[in-house]
Amino acid sequence: MKPLIVLLASFFIAILILRFVQQSYNFSLAARIAMSCMLIFTAIGHFIFTKGMTMMIPEFIPYRTFWVYATGLLEILFAIGILIKNYQLITAYTLILFFIVMLPINIYTAYNHIDYQKGTFDGPGLFYLWFRVPLQVFFIIWTYLSVIKL
Numbered sequence: 034m035k036p037l038i039v040l041l042a043s044f045f046i047a048i049l050i051l052r053f054v055q056q057s058y059n060f061s062l063a064a065r066i067a068m069s070c071m072l073i074f075t076a077i078g079h080f081i082f083t084k085g086m087t088m089m090i091p092e093f094i095p096y097r098t099f100w101v102y103a104t105g106l107l108e109i110l111f112a113i114g115i116l117i118k119n120y121q122l123i124t125a126y127t128l129i130l131f132f133i134v135m136l137p138i139n140i141y142t143a144y145n146h147i148d149y150q151k152g153t154f155d156g157p158g159l160f161y162l163w164f165r166v167p168l169q170v171f172f173i174i175w176t177y178l179s180v181i182k183l
Contacts, residue, residue, distance in 0.1 A: 036071050037168060040175070043070035064179030065115050068128075068172075072112035078149075079105025085149030089142045107131070115180065125180035132173050139165045 044067035051059045079086055079101050090097040111131070114124030140162060142149065148156035 034164070036075050037171075039074045040067050040071040040172075043067035061179050064175060065121070068175060068179060069112040069116055072108045072115075076105045076108035076112065079108070082150050082152070085147065085152035088145075088147050088152060088154075089138055089149055091141055104131075115176075121180045125176050128176050129173050132169050132176070136166070136169050139169065 044063055047063035047066040048058060048060070051057075051063055083098060083101050086101040087097045090100055094100065111124055111128045114120040115128065117124075141147075142156065143159050143161040143165065146154050146156045146158045148154070
């Protein structure tokens with residue numbers, strides 16, 4: 034829920050600032066700025082909630098803590114790449130793939146009732162998927178419309 038709030042709030046703030054600075058509305062740039070803000074926000078979670086995020090990765094995957102840090106760094110690179118014109122398209126395609134790959138991790142997390150912020154097994158459970166799956170789809174569509182479908 035928090036990433037969605039960050040995305041939407043950043044979008045509306047960016048729209049207002051761009052309107053003031055450029056004297057016009059630039060929805061795709063505002064959408065990319067918002068996605069960048071959201072990615073930075075979620076990347077920070079990888080470094081603050083490392084224990085809980087490590088729990089989100091199935092135990093059969095080696096070097097789970099490494100993958101938490103690596104995906105946090107990857108999200109920072111996405112946040113930068115989506116704003117640089119020469120890298121926007123490749124970043125968008127890779128980001129969409131990233132969102133697709135993360136979906137099974139979110140399903141695993143919900144199935145196992147993992148609360149990544151507390152690092153416990155008392156999370157919201159499968160009910161969380163009713164929100165998370167459409168949210169992943171929303172992020173994919175947002176990325177597509179703001180970069181690929183310029």
